[in-house]
Amino acid sequence: MSTDNALITMRDIKKVFFTDEVETHALAKVHLDILRGEYVAISGPSGCGKSTLLSILGLLDSPTDGSYLLNGTQVESLNASDRARIRNREIGFIFQAFNLIGDLNVFENVELPLTYRDGIGKAERKERTMEALERVGMAHRIKHYPSQLSGGQQQRVAVARALVGRPSILLADEPTGNLDSKNGEAVMSLLDELHKAGSTICMVTHDPRYAEFAQRKIFMFDGRVVDEETLNRLRHEEDARLSRRNAA
């Protein structure tokens, strides 16, 4: 049973990709709870299923099997349009590559998620868009296009776009992966501020320094969630296996 405070309850989540007669078991029996107001960091080696898990958490993809309760709604087997509607309300996604739309300016990029919602008029859209841009310190650049901004600025705009719908959770997949360390740190302090102001955040990062910002660290290995000790043991075994293979 989940606690009342759980925003996310995943049980036995599996994901299998079928491509060219190859089956990839990207997630095997993942259990995960995220509480309201928590800041969780997920790390683990490349290919272990972090992005797959985040895509399922963010309703960009559905699991092959298992149950996923998001903010009181069972979401594992919704059709695409219901998924899109719930995603728009509940989820703010931040990607490694920013994913801003090149021919929309900063204001239009941030406003965009609100234009897909019923019942939000133009004046309210403007107010909320400006509020989100102020929170990330980009309100002075509303007429700029993404190509006219630095990577760090683009990611701050992407954070504003993720915030504007007042989602119940922010999901960030390697949000600092395309940034130098100065801009990376600025984005991390921004997420830290948002968390302190009450946002629930789940971030994937391969950088242990950045995982330290989170309240709770989760580790993945080969499609499973493991504790840190298990991760280190499995890594060690894998390294030993690789060096035996290289020696042979």
Ligand SMILES: Nc1ncnc2c1ncn2[C@@H]1O[C@H](COP(=O)(O)OP(=O)(O)O)[C@@H](O)[C@H]1O
């Ligand atoms: N759309 C897809 N089709 C087929 N295989 C995929 C797809 N997405 C991911 N995978 C595979 O699933 C595994 C986990 O990938 P991913 O979640 O991207 O790992 P990570 O983000 O931890 O690097 C990898 O083996 C990857 O090749």
Ligand SMILES: [Mg+2]
């Ligand atoms: Mg990934």
